[in-house]
Amino acid sequence: IITSTTSGATRTITSPAAINISSQMREEAMDVVVAKIISLLILTILSVLCGLLPLRLLVHIPHLFTRSRSSVDYFLCCLRLFSGGIYLATCFLHLMPDTREKMTAVMLNLGSRTSYAVPELLTMSGFYAVIFVEQI
Secondary structure (H helix, E strand, C coil), X not given: CEEEEECCEEEEECCHHHHHHHHHHHHHHHHHHHXXXXXXXXXXXXXXXXXXXXXHHHHHCHHHHHHCHHHHHHHHHHHHHHHHHXXXXXXXXXXXXXXXXXXXXXXXXXXXXXXXXXXXXXXXXHHHHHHHHHHC
């Protein structure tokens, strides 16, 4: 993009390369948005399916749950751990990088030059707030 001013009038000349780069950046941004939406849908479906699996097993295989209570408790514990792992993976692989990026922009707008891990502090504060409310 070239801008020139002559006798009070501004003229902008856009080169084809600048248009190509701009459209390429838009396409990359759309690819990222599409990938995030697909990831969100897959994680939601996996979480719901893992959460509803014990109910489906109880309906279709009731004798599995009446034989031994300890094996049922062990199976349910494994399913809860798996769903917790999905949430942790979502947090560390998707949410934390976005949070760091946004918090860096916020801290720059506030004029802060701290090197303290503010996004991680806010994430852990929210986690412990949820745990505290859950325990009450």
